[in-house]
Structures are given as C-alpha cells and as structure tokens.
Amino acid sequence: MDPIDARSLFPVTQHYAYLNHASAAALPAPVVQAMDRYLADQARSGSQALVDWDDRLEEIRRLAARLIGAHRDEIVFTSSVSHGLNIVAAGLDWRPGDNLICAETEFPANVYPWLNVQRRGVEVRFAPARGHRIRVEDVAGLMDRRTRLVAISFVEFSTGYRNDLDALADLCHQRGAYLCVDGIQGLGALQFSVADTPVDFLATHAAKWMLGPIGAGFLYVRREMIPRLEPVMTGWRGVVDRDDYFRYDSPLRDSGERFEPGSLHHVGLIGMGAAIELLLSVGLAEIEARILALTDVLIAGLQVRNCSIETPIAHRRERSGIVCFRHPQVPSGVLAERLLAAGVIISLRGEVIRVSPHFYNTEEDLYQLLDQL
Ligand SMILES: Cc1ncc(COP(=O)(O)O)c(C=O)c1O
Structure with missing residues (x-):
C-alpha cells in the first residue's frame, strides 16, 4: 500500500498533527x-x-x-x-x-x-x-x-x-x-x-x-x-x-x-x-525511508530556527523515528503547551521536546510544529 494512501486509514489525522508514536500509537481504522x-x-x-x-x-x-x-x-x-x-x-x-x-x-x-x-x-x-x-x-x-x-x-x-x-x-x-x-x-x-x-x-x-x-x-x-x-x-x-x-x-x-x-x-x-x-x-523498508525523510525535514527546520537538537544525528545509522530538541528561548514545558493548543501532539521528556512522526505523517504535519517555534 502506498504510504500516502494509508494516511486516510488514520482518523487522528483529522484532528491533530500527531507526532507522538514514541508514546502511543493513534490506532489505524483496520486495527479498530x-x-x-x-x-x-x-x-x-x-x-x-x-x-x-x-x-x-x-x-x-x-x-x-x-x-x-x-x-x-x-x-x-x-x-x-x-x-x-x-x-x-x-x-x-x-x-x-x-x-x-x-x-x-x-x-x-x-x-x-x-x-x-x-x-x-x-x-x-x-x-x-x-x-x-x-x-x-x-x-x-x-x-x-x-x-x-x-x-x-x-x-x-x-x-x-x-x-x-x-x-x-x-x-x-x-x-x-x-x-x-x-x-x-x-x-x-x-x-x-x-x-x-x-x-x-x-x-x-x-x-x-x-x-x-x-x-x-x-x-x-x-x-x-x-x-x-x-x-x-x-x-x-x-x-x-x-x-x-x-x-x-x-x-x-x-x-x-x-x-x-x-x-x-x-x-x-x-x-x-x-x-x-x-x-x-506498506513495507518496512518504505516505512523506515519515509520516517527518516520526515525527520530530515524536521531536523533541518529545527536547525534553521536555532533549536538545539539533543538526538545524535551525525550518522544516519544512529538515527531513528525520534528527534528531541530544545528551543533557544522558550522553555520546553511552555512550548509543549503551545504545541498542544495548536493541535500538535508531542511529548515532553525531561527538559526536551520529543517528536516522533510515523510513515503516514506529512511535511505539513511537521510545518504545523515548526510554525509554532
Ligand atoms: C524503551 C521503552 N521500553 C518499554 C516501554 C513500555 O514498557 P511496557 O511495555 O512494559 O509497558 C516504553 C514506553 O512506555 C519504552 O519507551
């Protein structure tokens, strides 16, 4: 199945930019x-x-x-x-x-x-x-x-x-x-x-x-x-x-x-x-490639906004679906509340914001987050 077609199987996409798979899945319709x-x-x-x-x-x-x-x-x-x-x-x-x-x-x-x-x-x-x-x-x-x-x-x-x-x-x-x-x-x-x-x-x-x-x-x-x-x-x-x-x-x-x-x-x-x-x-190779491509976009967007990225990103082989960052000025707790109000679901873990997109997310979901920074 094409990952973009699969997006319609996720009711959560109608409500949120859901970027929190390291916390819990938003169940796709076939599972329910x-x-x-x-x-x-x-x-x-x-x-x-x-x-x-x-x-x-x-x-x-x-x-x-x-x-x-x-x-x-x-x-x-x-x-x-x-x-x-x-x-x-x-x-x-x-x-x-x-x-x-x-x-x-x-x-x-x-x-x-x-x-x-x-x-x-x-x-x-x-x-x-x-x-x-x-x-x-x-x-x-x-x-x-x-x-x-x-x-x-x-x-x-x-x-x-x-x-x-x-x-x-x-x-x-x-x-x-x-x-x-x-x-x-x-x-x-x-x-x-x-x-x-x-x-x-x-x-x-x-x-x-x-x-x-x-x-x-x-x-x-x-x-x-x-x-x-x-x-x-x-x-x-x-x-x-x-x-x-x-x-x-x-x-x-x-x-x-x-x-x-x-x-x-x-x-x-x-x-x-x-x-x-x-x-x-969807295919596991396709899923991994999409997740890494989405996190590439996220990392670039965070870097442009001077956020400090806490996740090791020097080598692709050490990357995963999780990206953790801090904003240069706004405390992470305040930012997490701002993101929630904007319909962006992430996790606050300690001092950092943890973002974890899955294959069915889009670049627009990520821009919904980046626009709040
Ligand atoms: C790395 C890791 N292991 C395990 C769990 C959960 O453990 P369990 O399946 O025992 O509830 C989590 C998150 O909830 C986790 O992030």
Whole structure:
C-alpha cells in the first residue's frame, strides 16, 4: 500500500498533527475494525463464535515472526515489554557472582526486571551514555568473564539514539554473553531481522510504532535458548496436549508457547495482527525511508530556527523515528503547551521536546510544529 494512501486509514489525522508514536500509537481504522469484529462475534455467539479465533492467533504468531525474520516457534505472546523481559530475567540460570550490563538512559521497563535478579547474587552494571550515545566500547569495557547478558534498547526512548545492535550482538557472542533487546522504540519504524542481527531475546509491545493496541506484544526467544530458559510460570496452554483436560502429565511444548501459561488476550492480539498486516503491506523498508525523510525535514527546520537538537544525528545509522530538541528561548514545558493548543501532539521528556512522526505523517504535519517555534 502506498504510504500516502494509508494516511486516510488514520482518523487522528483529522484532528491533530500527531507526532507522538514514541508514546502511543493513534490506532489505524483496520486495527479498530479487527478488534470490533472480534468483540461483536463474542457478543453475538459466545463460545459459538463464527470465526475460529485460534486459527487467527496462529496466523498472528506467524505475522509477528515475519515482522522480525523469526520462526513462529520463537514467538511468545505477551502483554508488554516488561512481561517479556521478566520471562528472560527470571528464567536464566544465574549463579552468584554473575553480572549483566544495562545502560544509563534506558526506560525503567528495561531496568527493574534486571535489578530483580540482584537477589540471586547478580551484579547489575550500567554503561554510561556519553553525548547521548551508548558506545559499544563502553559496554565492552564493563564486561568480564562473569558477564552473562547485555540488556539494551533498539532505540533509546529519551534521545532517539539507535544502538548498534549488530556490533553489540558480535561483542556479546565473542564474549559468551546473551544480548537481550527492548525493541519497542524501533520495531514498526525501523527494519530489523534476527537473521541479520542475531540477538538472543527481543521484547516488544504493539502499542507504539507497531500501531497496535496497549496490552499486546511479543517476546522473541532464539530457538536454542528456549530449553535454556526455565519457565517461571507454567500452565495448561503451555503443554503439548493442551486440549486433553483430563491429564496432568503432558510435557511442555518445545516452542515459545511453553511460556504462555493460560488464555491469551484475544482482542489485543487481534489488533496487533491487523497492525502488523498494515505495516507489512506498506513495507518496512518504505516505512523506515519515509520516517527518516520526515525527520530530515524536521531536523533541518529545527536547525534553521536555532533549536538545539539533543538526538545524535551525525550518522544516519544512529538515527531513528525520534528527534528531541530544545528551543533557544522558550522553555520546553511552555512550548509543549503551545504545541498542544495548536493541535500538535508531542511529548515532553525531561527538559526536551520529543517528536516522533510515523510513515503516514506529512511535511505539513511537521510545518504545523515548526510554525509554532
Ligand atoms: C524503551 C521503552 N521500553 C518499554 C516501554 C513500555 O514498557 P511496557 O511495555 O512494559 O509497558 C516504553 C514506553 O512506555 C519504552 O519507551
């Protein structure tokens, strides 16, 4: 689908210049319609639902796998990034004296699950953010032979810095450590494939750049890692004979489904499925190119207006859909209110204004923002 044609699928465009995908998606119509259909079907027929929703969930698992070049067996449906990261943090066989590396500018979703393993004798080390960048050499400098894992975001939420996951994956694998990624600020906006970038785990949530609802997401677990993660929660849906309700000795499934103990959040996952279909129909390469072209226009407009750009922009490979800036005179809090009054939706994060356009935004949306500066 042509990205410009797709704009009509986003009701938010009739009301706002919506530049806040790093905060939450404004749901596209096909996502809302898919969820509506599910709810209407349940209301009309209950257990006699017309559609076999289990078949649709299987399609959605395959769609999630396709989005990142994985196999359906490597996908675990979750409710949030935190849910997925906790499956990893709680399931690894930590030994006292082990350590892991996190980074300074991470969103807390990618910190607390790791701090929680301190009580198992694991040390948590923080890589510094220098000049808003988390440098691979700084991560390397913190590693030693007891480093078991590096936990980092695809894109940093407060700066838009796109971490060098290829270099981090190489580093981790040379040193015998795992790489665990919080993908939420990148997936849906930037191309990513586990075939090219062999991370061990990746947790995401449909609610931002993936253009899906809040409360549905997935965790990718590299196939070899599935048996190495202790399932901290087990249940009837995670076993091989899940439909045989009268036996209790069924083994766990070999796939990521073993980490899904009970019934899934159907309506959320159905929304996520429709969202992934939309992303794939526009094309991930096209989406990334458009987002970077839009942020080029934004950055140039901010520079002309003497705004200080806090996002690292020296190299294209470190760019993402997020651009953070400050105005030379107007405090960011005042500016955020002015933008809201002008129908421009952005986020205030600390001292900076964070702008995050998606593929269906236009240059006019950006000029609506720039005109207020
Ligand atoms: C980098 C990052 N990770 C995670 C989250 C959300 O975490 P969760 O899906 O656990 O609610 C956010 C934003 O809300 C975020 O910016």
